[in-house]
Amino acid sequence: MEEVNNVSGVIVDIAMEYGPKLIGAIITLIIGLWVIKRVSNFIKKGFEKRGIDPSLRPFLISLISTLLKIFLIVSVLSMLGIEMTSFVAIIGAAGLAVGMALSGTLQNFAGGVIILILKPFKIGDFIEAQGYAGTVNSIQIFNTILKSPDNVTIIVPNGGLSTGAVKNYSTEETRRVDWSFGIGYGDDVEKARTILKTILAADDRIFKDPVPFIQVSELADSSVNLATRVWCKGADYWGIKMETNEKVYNEFNKQGINIPYPQMDVHVHKEN
Numbered sequence: 001m002e003e004v005n006n007v008s009g010v011i012v013d014i015a016m017e018y019g020p021k022l023i024g025a026i027i028t029l030i031i032g033l034w035v036i037k038r039v040s041n042f043i044k045k046g047f048e049k050r051g052i053d054p055s056l057r058p059f060l061i062s063l064i065s066t067l068l069k070i071f072l073i074v075s076v077l078s079m080l081g082i083e084m085t086s087f088v089a090i091i092g093a094a095g096l097a098v099g100m101a102l103s104g105t106l107q108n109f110a111g112g113v114i115i116l117i118l119k120p121f122k123i124g125d126f127i128e129a130q131g132y133a134g135t136v137n138s139i140q141i142f143n144t145i146l147k148s149p150d151n152v153t154i155i156v157p158n159g160g161l162s163t164g165a166v167k168n169y170s171t172e173e174t175r176r177v178d179w180s181f182g183i184g185y186g187d188d189v190e191k192a193r194t195i196l197k198t199i200l201a202a203d204d205r206i207f208k209d210p211v212p213f214i215q216v217s218e219l220a221d222s223s224v225n226l227a228t229r230v231w232c233k234g235a236d237y238w239g240i241k242m243e244t245n246e247k248v249y250n251e252f253n254k255q256g257i258n259i260p261y262p263q264m265d266v267h268v269h270k271e272n
Helices: 002-050 057-079 085-101 103-118 158-163 189-201 234-254
Strands: 126-129 132-139 143-147 153-157 166-168 174-183 213-219 224-233
Touching (some): 002 057, 103 132, 103 158, 143 158, 153 158, 174 234, 189 213, 189 234, 224 234
Antiparallel strands (some): 126 132, 132 143
């Protein structure tokens, strides 16, 4: 009987000591989970308003929710009197080791998050970055997939894309087309300019405002170069660029305007 009383006393002492802590921990856990759910919903709505990429939203929300739950569990265990210093140190050391082992992967992940949030380019844009050029086919967490003009798939890590220079050819609706047409020394510059104006005026894709620019840009070694610049829609850039080259070549030949090429005069002196 005495042993039963002793056991009962121990149970009562434990209940008196840990009961309030346990109740407080349970209440904290319930309230904390409710708050985390509300915070996750608030963040979700914020992502939708800011237009965060749909493929990124679930991952970020899940990541934030998981981190908050870890902090909540650590707090609840601390309330129960469990020493968490060693546990936190172990988690920190493990996190550091994993981080060092996956440094490149984590850099690409962070780059992917930055690209999807800041959106320096989007799917369908033609970009040039990291020594590659192509149309953006998809933006993933770790890599961005490009399609080159000759239909080659290029996988570019997001780490370099997020920190390096990116040239986006699709941001603006209009682009400027530049040529440098060379004519021979002695040819009529005004006649060549008139031919160029006629060719450019006949192309409806070229804007009339601003007016096409045609001026002598350089007196080169073998030619007088005429800098020619026009504005057009971005989608018409390559068609205008290539077709105009052919038109100018044919028209210059037809009207007697020489298109010079590099040449060298060699004089041979015969000694007696």
